[in-house]
Amino acid sequence: MPWRRVVNNKFTYDSRQFIRMSHGFGDAILMGKYRFPVMDEWANITIGAGVKLANGRLEEPDGSGSRISDNLQIGSGTIDPVLSIYASHASLNKKWFFYTNFITRISSDENIYGYKYGNEYHSTFSANYDLTDFIFLQSSIEFIYTERDTDQYGHRIKRERGGKWLYWTPGISLRLTPDFILDMQYPIPVYQYVNESQLISPGFLRMNISYELGGE
Numbered sequence: 001m002p003w004r005r006v007v008n009n010k011f012t013y014d015s016r017q018f019i020r021m022s023h024g025f026g027d028a029i030l031m032g033k034y035r036f037p038v039m040d041e042w043a044n045i046t047i048g049a050g051v052k053l054a055n056g057r058l059e060e061p062d063g064s065g066s067r068i069s070d071n072l073q074i075g076s077g078t079i080d081p082v083l084s085i086y087a088s089h090a091s092l093n094k095k096w097f098f099y100t101n102f103i104t105r106i107s108s109d110e111n112i113y114g115y116k117y118g119n120e121y122h123s124t125f126s127a128n129y130d131l132t133d134f135i136f137l138q139s140s141i142e143f144i145y146t147e148r149d150t151d152q153y154g155h156r157i158k159r160e161r162g163g164k165w166l167y168w169t170p171g172i173s174l175r176l177t178p179d180f181i182l183d184m185q186y187p188i189p190v191y192q193y194v195n196e197s198q199l200i201s202p203g204f205l206r207m208n209i210s211y212e213l214g215g216e
Contacts, residue, residue, distance in 0.1 A: 006022045007021045022072055022073055025056065026074045027055060029053070031084070032049060044089075045085075047083075047084065047086075048103075049084075051080065052082050054076060070111070070151075071161065077111025077112055077113070077115070078111050078117075082106075084104075095129060095130050096129055096130075097130070099125075100126070101123070118162050120144070120145070120147075122142070122144050124140055124142045126138060126140035134175045134176075141167070142169055145165075148162040161195060163194030171185035184206070185208075186204070187203060189201075189203065
């Protein structure tokens with residue numbers, strides 16, 4: 001369940017500034033996963049399938065009461081299928097851990113305003129090192145490709161949407177308890193190619209919290 005805060009500063013023709021902002025919980029993703037039995041006890045291959053829900057707010061207004069554009073909303077308004085594949089391998093001394101994964105969201109339909117987000121494709125290759133039993137260092141390469149959005153129930157292709165991003169992502173994980181892990185990452189853009197003119201971020205902080213309910 002992601003929490004998002006989107007802020008967009010805009011200037012009028014007479015140089016007056018106003019802010020369009022939305023914040024709150026975005027669309028949740030429910031996934032089921034299957035882990036394949038493998039010969040190597042240090043290896044792991046897992047596939048996943050699920051759905052992205054439409055629980056995020058879709059009708060956030062600006063200061064004048066008008067609905068802000070869809071790409072600034074925290075919700076999409078559609079239920080979309082999500083597919084993933086994950087593979088990992090640990091070194092014999094258990095200090096190094098390598099993994100790669102691929103995940104895609106396929107946009108299924110337009111929302112109630114006739115807006116349809118482009119499909120998304122994410123891939124990651126990561127190397128992690130166990131500094132201690134409680135601190136893990138991370139270094140990842142992430143690639144993201146998004147297709148163009150459409151509007152007016154598919155009759156208009158949106159400009160200034162979609163593109164390619166390549167990130168180098170350093171990070172650190174803290175094992176606060178045997179079952180509770182805090183993960184912090186800072187994706188840094190290495191390459192960005194966006195369609196037309198778009199707002200892009202020089203970097204952002206990403207935090208994840210995981211809790212293991214039960215061991216094997």
